[in-house]
Amino acid sequence: MRVLLVEDDEDLREVTAAGLRGGGFAVDCAADGPEADGLLHVNAYDCVVLDRMVPSGDTLAPLEAGRRAGWSVPVPCLTALDSLDERVRGLESGADDYLAKPFAMREPVLRVRGLSRRAPVRLPSxxxxxxxxxxxxxxxxxxxxxxxxxxxxxxxxxxxxxxxxxxxxxxxxxxxxxxxxxxxxxxxxxxxxxxxxxxxxxxxxxxxxxxxxxxxxxxxxxxRFRSPGGGTGIGLSLVRRVAEAHRGTLAVRPRPGGGAEFVLRLAPTRPRRERGAGSHDSLMTGRS
Structure with a gap:
């Protein structure tokens, strides 16, 4: 089963992803809303583990909009906003579960597994x-x-x-x-x-x-390789791997009508003193 983890705290993201992978899930990670939107455009997920507060804002608004549009993927929320009012607001906005931070690493695995069994395509016992x-x-x-x-x-x-x-x-x-x-x-x-x-x-x-x-x-x-916007749906995955292999950075944002736009920056292969005054980092933009 494939899971998208949206969490802006790098340490918590890595630890939670490792726990989910250890529980048998394939896990993709996003640090912010636009990056998550880009991944959702090109991949099909069985569950989305969603941090409430990310740099782009509260994720409940896009979650609620998605539920109104018929999006039914199970979504447990991870958050430090653990008051009763916040939990009620999260569940009313479309979250299927609400897990307050800090939590034991086994909890997300068990919560995701339980939600996946209750998904529209439900597995038998x-x-x-x-x-x-x-x-x-x-x-x-x-x-x-x-x-x-x-x-x-x-x-x-x-x-x-x-x-x-x-x-x-x-x-x-x-x-x-x-x-x-x-x-x-x-x-x-x-x-x-x-x-x-x-x-x-x-x-x-x-x-x-x-x-x-x-x-x-x-x-x-x-x-299988078609994205809702008509693209191939595999370009973003390939670009992400290029960024990881060459220590680059990748910015992703959703494109109106489907698909995603990305900006890829690659680190220079030579030290700055050897590159000359006119040299600069490699830059690539594109659509998926």
């Missing part, structure tokens, strides 16, 4: 295939009654396979639900996770690879 049984509530998997030890990514991949039953799950589908923005989209992480899952499941084999795609399904698969 148990997912089964042959003698493999996944207890969704307890986050446990057994084969032949024996408890298995799975990594968070292995659990996420197995959950997607069990949800789809005998239907083929594409590599793209696994990446969308089981990775986050920090993962390399061209790496063999899915192959490695599936290989590890096969080893742990043992015999008889339950996970099989299907090579090739029916050409009649290509338009359907291509449409």
């Amino acid at each position: 148990f997912l089964c295939c042959a003698d493999v049984v996944m207890d969704v509530a307890r986050h446990e998997v057994r084969r032949g009654g024996v408890l298995m030890s799975l990594s968070p990514k292995e659990y996420a991949v197995l959950q997607q396979l069990l949800v789809h039953g005998e239907a083929v799950v594409t590599r793209t589908g696994l990446l969308e639900h089981c990775r986050d923005e920090m993962a390399d989209p061209v790496s063999n992480v899915v192959d490695a996770v599936v290989a590890g899952l096969r080893r742990k499941l043992g015999s008889p084999a339950l996970v099989h690879t299907v090579r090739g795609v029916d050409p009649a399904r290509l338009p359907e698969l291509t449409e």
Whole structure:
């Protein structure tokens, strides 16, 4: 399951994201409202963990507007505004849960997991295939009654396979639900996770690879990469990785009608004294 965490405090953001990833979730992070809007335009999330107060202001106003427009993704709020009036206001504005700071690191994991079970596409309490049984509530998997030890990514991949039953799950589908923005989209992480899952499941084999795609399904698969604004929806993810790889900065803001605009600044590759008077940092702007 893929989660967007919106939190402006860097230390708390990193710790909370690490806790959620340890709980088996793929996590993307945003430090402010405009950055979160940009990510929401290009990615589909199962849950959005929302800090009440960020540099752009109180996030309840855009949340309430989204609820009026029919946006139904579960949203728990993290906030230091813990009075009864503030909690009531948050829930009335469309928050599904309200978690006051400070909190134990296990709490966001349990809250997100509980909200995800109550989402519009609700998972059953148990997912089964042959003698493999996944207890969704307890986050446990057994084969032949024996408890298995799975990594968070292995659990996420197995959950997607069990949800789809005998239907083929594409590599793209696994990446969308089981990775986050920090993962390399061209790496063999899915192959490695599936290989590890096969080893742990043992015999008889339950996970099989299907090579090739029916050409009649290509338009359907291509449409996965379309954003509401008509763009490809993958440009922003690629630019974020360029910024991370080259120690750059990325500013993102939503574009009217869908999509997002971004400004990417890259640090110089040579010391300033070697670049000459006319040199400057690299700047790139674009749309996704």
